[in-house]
Structures are given as structure tokens and as C-alpha cells.
Amino acid sequence: MTGPSGFSGALARWVQSVLGPIQVVRDASHPRTNSQVWEVASRAGRHFVKVAPDPILYTRETRAYREAVPQLGHAGAPAMRDSSAELLALILTAVDGEPLKCETSLARRRDAHRQAGQLLRRFHDVLPSRRAQSEAGAVIEATVTGLEKHIAAAGNHLSVTEADLLRRIVSALPAIGPLPCGLRHGDFWERNIIWTGRRCALIDYERSTPGPLVADFVKLATTVWPDLPELGTSLLAGYGRPLSDIEQQALVSFAAADAASALAYGPLHGDERVTARGRRTVERLTQEGRWR
Known part of the structure; x- marks a missing residue:
């Protein structure tokens, strides 16, 4: 795996346990200190890995992905491939555009x-x-x-x-x-x-x-x-x-x-x-x- 230094350790091991060997394509974080988002590529396709800034935001986002986002249809939103409450992390499918x-x-x-x-x-x-x-x-x-x-x-x-x-x-x-x-x-x-x-x-x-x-x-x-x-x-x-x-x-x-x-x-x-x-x-x- 190659990529930015922030994407390593337990987070990298967990992502690879879900997607298999990956390559970090780019750091997709917003320009603020608490934003952590990476685009990754693997045999499973393109995904985004997102680490929530705190447990509240993690809970809100995972709830939305489980309960509401599926109603938008396959092309209307990413899908949550997996999540980790311990790491406050989500693996999301990529959407084009x-x-x-x-x-x-x-x-x-x-x-x-x-x-x-x-x-x-x-x-x-x-x-x-x-x-x-x-x-x-x-x-x-x-x-x-x-x-x-x-x-x-x-x-x-x-x-x-x-x-x-x-x-x-x-x-x-x-x-x-x-x-x-x-x-x-x-x-x-x-x-x-x-x-x-x-x-x-x-x-x-x-x-x-x-x-x-x-x-x-x-x-x-x-x-x-x-x-x-x-x-x-x-x-x-x-x-x-x-x-x-x-x-x-x-x-x-x-x-x-x-x-x-x-x-x-x-x-x-x-x-x-x-x-x-x-x-x-x-x-x-x-x-x-x-x-x-």
C-alpha cells in the first residue's frame, strides 16, 4: 500500500481486511484540521475511506447510510461498504462526477x-x-x-x-x-x-x-x-x-x-x-x- 502518511496502522489494516490490497490514490480531505478522507483503489474498485471527527458525527453518518441513503438508489449516493465504531471510520463506494x-x-x-x-x-x-x-x-x-x-x-x-x-x-x-x-x-x-x-x-x-x-x-x-x-x-x-x-x-x-x-x-x-x-x-x- 502507498499513500499519505496519515493512512497507516490500524486504519490501513482494517481497510485492507475489507477491500484486499489497496493503493491510496489521493488525500481527499477538506482543508480543515479535522477532515480525514482518502480515495483508495483495489480489485474491488474505487472507494473512499472517511474517518469522522468525533463519535457523534460518526453515528449520524452511519445512521444515514443505513436508514436513508439506500432510498436514493444505486446512482444517487455512495453506499457504505463497511464501518468501524472503534476507528470512527467508514468505507464508501465512489460515485462518478x-x-x-x-x-x-x-x-x-x-x-x-x-x-x-x-x-x-x-x-x-x-x-x-x-x-x-x-x-x-x-x-x-x-x-x-x-x-x-x-x-x-x-x-x-x-x-x-x-x-x-x-x-x-x-x-x-x-x-x-x-x-x-x-x-x-x-x-x-x-x-x-x-x-x-x-x-x-x-x-x-x-x-x-x-x-x-x-x-x-x-x-x-x-x-x-x-x-x-x-x-x-x-x-x-x-x-x-x-x-x-x-x-x-x-x-x-x-x-x-x-x-x-x-x-x-x-x-x-x-x-x-x-x-x-x-x-x-x-x-x-x-x-x-x-x-x-
């Missing part, structure tokens, strides 16, 4: 968003709303109570006026009303939509938890849809229904909370893309009527 953010054709992006909406709807429908509803209150409470921590961490990246605006918008979330609930993907945006040019698949389920489904639309609604609203139209057409009025209201509140989180995380970790997402959302929210 590149992240959708690399697609330059607007027509193909529209088709990809429509397909992604179909996949997301299948994922959301796995867990009946009544089972997820019990956890929705905790999600909303955590969103509201966690806001102050994010505002404090954002420091001078938020003005006093902007921070007060986010507080007002997020504080309205508990009173909006019952929201459709289910198993959320948790990190649904173009980075995690893999696209061949004709077909898309969803990856990365470590943040999958039960709760209000509308929260899954926040990242696209704050990054892609402002400039290309037709992509939002395509995605919701694939999803099979528009967002209700109360979901639209909740989307704004979740987006405001996400902006504070992004401005807390992005500057601290040198992530310009996350920082830009937070800043742009704040600027949109301060322009009356712009969000609507």
Missing part, C-alpha cells in the same frame, strides 16, 4: 438542481414527520440560544446594529408555527452534490439529524439562489412542492442564524468562502424587501 460547483453551463446546473431536489425529497421522506417532530423543538431552541455565542465569536465582523437585527429575526423562529420535519441532510449545497453532466448524487451525511426540513435549503438560499433564482425554482420543482409561507419565514430565521455562525467560524479558520456567505446574508437582511 465532480462537485456541482464546477459546472459552468446554466442549463446543466438547472437540470442538476432539479435532480438534487428529487434526491433530497426522497431523503426527507425516510423519517415520518411525527417521529422527527419531537426533536424539532430542540433544534429551534438550540438555534435561538446558540446565536449569542456566535455573535460574540464574530466580534467586529458584525456591527451592533447588525447583531441586533439577527437577534430580532432569529428570536421569531419559535413563534412561526409547526414546520414539516424529517431527517435532514444537514450540509446540502453544491459542494456535496456530485454531478457527471447528466446525473447527480448526494454525499456527506455526517450532519444528518431530524428536525425542520427547511433548514436544508439555507446554504443554497444564501449562496446560489440570490444570483440565480431559477436554480431555486428548478430544485423545488424536483423536490415536488414549494416552500410554504411559514417555511419561507423560518428560512429567513435559519439563514440569519447561519450568518452569525459563518462570521464566527470563517474569519477564525481563514475560510473566505464561509465568511463571504455570512457577510452577504447580513447585507441582504439589512436591505428591506430584498430577501422577499
